[in-house]
Amino acid sequence: xxxxxxxxxxxxxxxxxxxxxxxxxxxxxxxxxxxxxxxxxxxxxxxxxxxxxxxxxxxxxxxxxxxxxxxxxxxxxxxxxxxxxxxxxxxxxxxxxxxxxxxxxxxxxxxxxxxxxxxxxxxxxxxxxxxxxxxxxxxxxxxxxxxxxxxxxxxxxxxxxxxxxxxxxxxxxxxxxxxxxxxxxxxxxxxxxxxxxxxxxxxxxxxxxxxxxxxxxxxxxxxxxxxxxxxxxxxxxxxxxxxxxxxxxxxxxxxxxxxxxxxxxxxxxxxxxxxxxxxxxxxxxxxxxxxxxxxxxxxxxxxxxxxxxxxxxxxxxxxxxxxxxxxxxxxxxxxxxxxxxxxxxxxxxxxxxxxxxxxxxxxxxxxxxxxxxxxxxxxxxxxxxxxxxxxxxxxxxxxxxxxxxxxxxxxx
Amino acid sequence: xxxxxxxxxxxxxxxxxxxxxxxxxxxxxxxxxxxxxxxxxxxxxxxxxxxxxxxxxxxxxxxxxxxxxxxxxxxxxxxxxxxxxxxxxxxxxxxxxxxxxxxxxxxxxxxxxxxxxxxxxxxxxxxxxxxxxxxxxxxxxxxxxxxxxxxxxxxxxxxxxxxxxxxxxxxxxxxxxxxxxxxxxxxxxxxxxxxxxxxxxxxxxxxxxxxxxxxxxxxxxxxxxxxxxxxxxxxxxxxxxxxxxxxxxxxxxxxxxxxxxxxxxxxxxxxxxxxxxxxxxxxxxxxxxxxxxxxxxxxxxxxxxxxxxxxxxxxxxxxxxxxxxxxxxxxxxxxxxxxxxxxxxxxxxxxxxxxxxxxxxxxxxxxxxxxxxxxxxxxxxxxxxxxxxxxxxxxxxxxxxxxxxxxxxxxx
Numbered sequence: 004x005x006x007x008x009x010x011x012x013x014x015x016x017x018x019x020x021x022x023x024x025x026x027x028x029x030x031x032x033x034x035x036x037x038x039x040x041x042x043x044x045x046x047x048x049x050x051x052x053x054x055x056x057x058x059x060x061x062x063x064x065x066x067x068x069x070x071x072x073x074x075x076x077x078x079x080x081x082x083x084x085x086x087x088x089x090x091x092x093x094x095x096x097x098x099x100x101x102x103x104x105x106x107x108x109x110x111x112x113x114x115x116x117x118x119x120x121x122x123x124x125x126x127x128x129x130x131x132x133x134x135x136x137x138x139x140x141x142x143x144x145x146x147x148x149x150x151x152x153x154x155x156x157x158x159x160x161x162x163x164x165x166x167x168x169x170x171x172x173x174x175x176x177x178x179x180x181x182x183x184x185x186x187x188x189x190x191x192x193x194x195x196x197x198x199x200x201x202x203x204x205x206x207x208x209x210x211x212x213x214x215x216x217x218x219x220x221x222x223x224x225x226x227x228x229x230x231x232x233x234x235x236x237x238x239x240x241x242x243x244x245x246x247x248x249x250x251x252x253x254x255x256x257x258x259x260x261x262x263x264x265x266x267x268x269x270x271x272x273x274x275x276x277x278x279x280x281x282x283x284x285x286x287x288x289x290x291x292x293x294x295x296x297x298x299x300x301x302x303x304x305x306x307x308x309x310x311x312x313x314x315x316x317x318x319x320x321x322x323x324x325x326x327x328x329x330x331x332x333x334x335x336x337x338x339x340x341x342x343x344x345x346x347x348x349x350x351x352x353x354x355x356x357x358x359x360x361x362x363x364x365x366x367x368x369x370x371x372x373x374x375x376x377x378x379x380x381x382x383x384x385x386x387x388x389x390x391x392x393x394x395x396x397x398x399x400x401x402x403x404x405x406x407x408x409x410x411x412x413x414x415x
Numbered sequence: 416x417x418x419x420x421x422x423x424x425x426x427x428x429x430x431x432x433x434x435x436x437x438x439x440x441x442x443x444x445x446x447x448x449x450x451x452x453x454x455x456x457x458x459x460x461x462x463x464x465x466x467x468x469x470x471x472x473x474x475x476x477x478x479x480x481x482x483x484x485x486x487x488x489x490x491x492x493x494x495x496x497x498x499x500x501x502x503x504x505x506x507x508x509x510x511x512x513x514x515x516x517x518x519x520x521x522x523x524x525x526x527x528x529x530x531x532x533x534x535x536x537x538x539x540x541x542x543x544x545x546x547x548x549x550x551x552x553x554x555x556x557x558x559x560x561x562x563x564x565x566x567x568x569x570x571x572x573x574x575x576x577x578x579x580x581x582x583x584x585x586x587x588x589x590x591x592x593x594x595x596x597x598x599x600x601x602x603x604x605x606x607x608x609x610x611x612x613x614x615x616x617x618x619x620x621x622x623x624x625x626x627x628x629x630x631x632x633x634x635x636x637x638x639x640x641x642x643x644x645x646x647x648x649x650x651x652x653x654x655x656x657x658x659x660x661x662x663x664x665x666x667x668x669x670x671x672x673x674x675x676x677x678x679x680x681x682x683x684x685x686x687x688x689x690x691x692x693x694x695x696x697x698x699x700x701x702x703x704x705x706x707x708x709x710x711x712x713x714x715x716x717x718x719x720x721x722x723x724x725x726x727x728x729x730x731x732x733x734x735x736x737x738x739x740x741x742x743x744x745x746x747x748x749x750x751x752x753x754x755x756x757x758x759x760x761x762x763x764x765x766x767x768x769x770x771x772x773x774x775x776x777x778x779x780x781x782x783x784x785x786x787x788x789x790x791x792x793x794x795x796x797x798x799x800x801x802x803x804x805x806x807x808x809x810x811x812x813x814x815x816x817x818x819x820x821x822x823x824x825x826x827x
Contacts, residue, residue: 040617041647044636058793061623094653096613098624114613114724116624155792163797170823171640172796175633175726179626179793183617201508201526205452205595211473212510212528214591221587224456228583235453241506312526314587380567381470381591384584385575411582 013288013295015395016359019324022285023299023308027328030304031258034189040177046187047230047334048167054160055180057153062117064093065148069130069137070103070111070121073145084131084138093118108137117149124148156180166336188334193226194236194257195219196249198264198274199312202238217314217381218263222321229326230333231259247277254305259329261321262298264312274298274309282307290395292360294320314381319361319390322411342410344389346371352393352400360393364408371406387411425700425707427807428771431736434697435711435720439740442716443670446601452589458599459642459746460579466572467592469565474529476505478560481542481549482515482523482533485557496543496550505530520549529561536560568592578748600746605638606648606669607631608661610676610686611724614650629726629793630675634733641738642745643671659689666717671741673733676724686710686721694719702807704772706732726793731773731802734823754822756801758783764805764812772805776820783818799823 014022035049064070071087079085087108091101095114103109103120110132111117111124122145129141156162162180167173169187177185197219205215219235226233234257239249246262253260262274275298278284282302289297293316298309308325310317322339330337346369354360363374366388373391374383389410393400400406426434447461476482483499491497499520503513507526515521515532522544523529523536534557541553568574574592579585581599589597609631617627631647638645646669651661653676665672674686687710690696694714701709705728710721720737722729734751742749758781766772775786778800785803786795801822805812812818 041632041635044639056621058626060621060626094612096611096624114611114626156794171633171637172730172799172823174636175629175730176793176797178617178629178632179726181617181621181627199508199526200506205590205593209468209472209593212508214470214472214526215593217587217590220453220590221583223453224586225583227456314591318584318587381588382568382574385588387584411584 011284011287013290014286016289016291016323019286019289019291019297019299020327023306023324024328024331026285026299026301026306027332030301030306031191031332033332033334034191035186036189037184037186040174040182040185043169043174043177043185043187044171046169046185047336048163048165048169049186049188049334051161051165052163052177052182052185054156054158054162055182056156057158058156058179059150059152059154062152063150064111064113064115064117064124065150066124066126067113068111068124068126068128068148069108069139070118070124071108071139071143072103072105072121073123073143073147075105075108076123076125076139076142079139079142081140084140086136086138089132089135089137091118108139110137122146122149166334168336188230190230190232191259191329191332192234192257193223193231193259193261193329194234194253195222195226195261195263196236196246196253197238198241198246198262199238200240202264204238218310218312218317221314221318221384222261222263222310225318225321225326226261226329229329230335231329241273243273243276246273247281250277250281250302250307254303254307258305260305260307261310261325262307263310263317278302278307278309289320289324290358291320291323292355292358294361295358297324315363315383318384319363323361339409342412343407344410345369345405345407348373348391348400348402348404348406350375351402352391354393354397354399356398357395359395361390362393363387363390366408371408423696423699425702426698428701428703428735431698431701431703431709431711432739435718435736436740436743438697438711438713438718439744442713442718443603443744445744445746446603447598448601449596449598452586452594452597455581455586455589455597455599456583458581458597459748460575460577460581461598461600461746463573463577464575464589464594464597466568466570466574467594468568469570470568470591471562471564471566474564475562476523476525476527476529476536476560477562478536478538479525480523480536480538480540480560481520481551482530483520483535483537483551483555484515484517484533485535485555485559487517487520488535488537488551488554491551491554493552496552498548498550501544501547501549503530520551522549534558534561578746580748600642602642602644603671603741603744604646604669605635605643605671605673605741606646606665607634607638607673607675608648608658608665609650609724610653610658610674611650612652614676616650630722630724630729633726633730633796634673634675634722637730637733637738638673638741641741642747643741653685655685655688658685659693662689662693662714662719666715666719670717672717672719673722673737674719675722675729690714690719690721701732701736702770703732703735704767704770706773707770709736727775727795730796731775735773751821754824755819756822757781757817757819760785760803760812760814760816760818762787763814764803766805766809766811768810769807771807773802774805775799775802778820783820 223233278300635645
């Protein structure tokens, strides 16, 4: 029953993180997809983007007023205005064949292309229109209130770097350049299988001895929060053949496969045996609490991770060991190690020597409250803000100590 | 041409924020919708949720081992084990009719319902099975390694409060209670119309004098980032009748309507006149830079906001004045005033006296760099991390001063 298991030493927490990241780097490359710019919020640029046109694409009036040759306004003021002949009117978006020659002007709206011959705009506030002529009441310097073609964005320059998160502002810049689509990181697909004879879905009857499945849709949603397309693939019994068939089917559908449950060394352990047959197991057991019975294997070039059936352990293990690799594959530049806050421990934490412990905590201001319920306690999933690490050499952290809390919130 | 305008005094920035929030409070109430728990990531609970069942739903074994009457193990140790008759085997999810009486035990898996008569589990490590009997090597106290029914979650208690953001963990708790659906805040719908004779969509040819529309899809995406369903409704010319028809059509489709462009007091001003005819204008002009020509009106009980056509101004005005009201309506407990960071100004900022100025800035560590390009400069949308407020009484902020930066990033 334990064939192979005894040869696979339990991994230290830090080693397990490295092994998983290395497997992801070996078996997956980020992929791209082309999507409409209009729907790109929150996605990540897959390539550098170069500007494809000058912006503005023409010399543009920045004010409502009169397009002039600046030299025609020199010396003008309230008392001695310069009178110019108004030969046309240019709204934004329209053009004219007429040319502004000395002594002439074209009335112009903000955003309109400057007419030929003109090099400045005199704001309407400094103009006094009288029929077909206008008195200019202030002198203008060349380029006054004109945005020169390409002054904002020059064609062929680096507009945005690979890895940029597409905010509304960045989407605006892409739109201004006329991009209809943009190449972004494709979301890796992650499927979750829940195993266990005791679990049923929420649309089934809960007979005595059964519990509702949590991990399938919970881990699906956590994967979504990491930038993946998460999918719950359903429940299978703790049965070798059923699980094997389900895993083989699922590998045709998704990039990354998570199996929850069935990973302990107890009576119902099947994930390990299926992975041993179908592929290779790289981790069987991590020296952490909670979540020791974690399995990582590769089948047909795809990574399969067996999480503990206990939802608290499953979510913790997924966050600590798997989420960083998934966000990286999704192109998201998110540093889990920096999503922390500091606070003062309000109650003593006891910890098993020899295992890294991840202790769930709740935060209130700078106060840290450990959540001490048994690791099976579902409710703690609702109240925990994050966790503190208790190193394997540490047996006790006393009340009053300052600790770093690793926060659960990621993209929202 | 300016009918009505002169009677509407320009609003101070703080007053405009209040007026807009009050209009939202008056004309909209948050609405709810029922969605699958499995798809609820990032949504916000509309009501308190009470637990609908005890969890665990039965006395549950927490370890693999043997279900016993604790009293049958008293005094047992390695040297003097107590031998019990094994009468059945219980996997998680299965049940038995058999009762554990004195001298008997049932082998049990983690997660299984405790059989009748047993009150403790002796871990498999402390048991030595021999055919139909087992030697118990350690004494157990009652309830050892048993999670009592309802010990984690008691039926009928407050499980989660209205306004809770549904994280993967909270979704897990709802799943454990068997909820298939959950009532969340419905996303308000927001439509954006871009107005202007000079703008074309990205699938159209950019003839001379035209520019690509930015605001439609940019503001759509910013609305999405605030928890709304954003939609770009298309471009209309700066034409009174076209705009009027488009606004009337759009009000049948969306809750909140944004019109960008056509709001200055210049030649192309049409939004104001249409709103004057169709409904009531509450704000025409806010004493801010950039973005003075902002309009807020109500037509048929729906709020219409006219943003400046300039994308930098439009995004700034939307973020400062509209986004807080939209996140509130979306149920998102997001405090814009707290999404700030402090830093040291690296270059002097000049500001017009008499108007609040929002100065775009870029941040590098604790260094703040103002982005000084003309307010039409699209590229600054890509580089700005946020803005600093320059109060209307302030003319200059000197290099070296510590300032608070309001950050643009919201939900991501």
